[in-house]
Amino acid sequence: MKFFIDTANLEQIKEAQDLGILDGVTTNPSLMAKEGITGRDNILKHYVAICNIVDGDVSAEVIATDYEGMVREGEELAGLHEQIVVKVPMIKDGIKAIKYFTDQGIRTNCTLVFSSGQALLAAKAGATYVSPFIGRLDDISTDGLNLIAEIRMIYDNYGFDTEILAASVRHTMHVIDCAKLGADVMTGPLSSILGLLKHPLTDIGLAQFLADYKKGN
Ligand code: E4P
Numbered sequence: 001m002k003f004f005i006d007t008a009n010l011e012q013i014k015e016a017q018d019l020g021i022l023d024g025v026t027t028n029p030s031l032m033a034k035e036g037i038t039g040r041d042n043i044l045k046h047y048v049a050i051c052n053i054v055d056g057d058v059s060a061e062v063i064a065t066d067y068e069g070m071v072r073e074g075e076e077l078a079g080l081h082e083q084i085v086v087k088v089p090m091i092k093d094g095i096k097a098i099k100y101f102t103d104q105g106i107r108t109n110c111t112l113v114f115s116s117g118q119a120l121l122a123a124k125a126g127a128t129y130v131s132p133f134i135g136r137l138d139d140i141s142t143d144g145l146n147l148i149a150e151i152r153m154i155y156d157n158y159g160f161d162t163e164i165l166a167a168s169v170r171h172t173m174h175v176i177d178c179a180k181l182g183a184d185v186m187t188g189p190l191s192s193i194l195g196l197l198k199h200p201l202t203d204i205g206l207a208q209f210l211a212d213y214k215k216g217n
Contacts, residue, residue: 001179002056004187006167008035008046012190013053019193024056026131026167026187028087028111029063044080051081059109059129061087062097070097078106085128087111090118095125102126109165116150123160129185134178135168144168148181172196 002023005016008031016022027050032038037046047060058081062073070093074086078101086101087109088094098108102125109129110122114137122130132151134144151164166178169188172195178186186192 001183002163002185003193004057004059004165004185005190005193006031006169006187007189008032008037008050010035010049010053013050016190016193017054021193022054022056023185024058024083024085024187025050025054026059026087026109026165028061044076047077047080047084051083054083056083057085057107058083059085059087059111061111062089065089065091065093067093067096067100070094071100074101074106074108075104085109087131088127090114090122095121098122098125098127111167114147116147116154119147119151119162119164120154123155123158123162127162129163129165131165131167131187133168134166134174135170137168138170145174145177145181148178148183152182172198 003021004024004026005013006026008027013025032043037043050058060077062070064070064073070088077084077086085107088097090110090112098110101108107128109131110127111131113119113130113132119130132147137144148166163184165185166183167187169186169192172192175186175192
């Protein structure tokens, strides 16, 4: 399972990268705005800064919602760095743009996916990644994890290569449940990754080992 961090915060990206287990980064316009990164030039520079920190894929989202605009923006984003994956929204023109990028050998992440039918379309268009937003489904009393299970079954039925990127992961249990269901990738905040470290018995056991060592030395 690949671990992506879902942030545009360079310090958090560095912290995750330093752990040695980071496989990539996802961003979106809201995450950029949260870090105060505004204006096209600054946003493009920020993507390059992220690529220079991590070894893996970095999703960069188009803002246009029409086919020609998405193609223009996506080509510019893909040209920034070889690690860039063009993030395209799940809309009609987005599917056309994903198919175009697929034919051009440009990798894509189909974002804002909330149903298995949408995920099927993304795979048919050749998306590299599909991003079902599980946290946002949970927010409206719909089981986000069930969507991961459905997409896994559909993709396995037909051998689609599109990787299931569980997005809108909010906490550590989301990560574990996505791993159980066979998601290829998860993207979440740094806290969802660091939370995997925690167990009180680990802390108690380590304290005991150190105390016993001190007794004999
Ligand atoms: C994924 O690519 C999105 O950036 C993200 O996971 C959305 O998460 P949120 O629902 O917590 O905003």
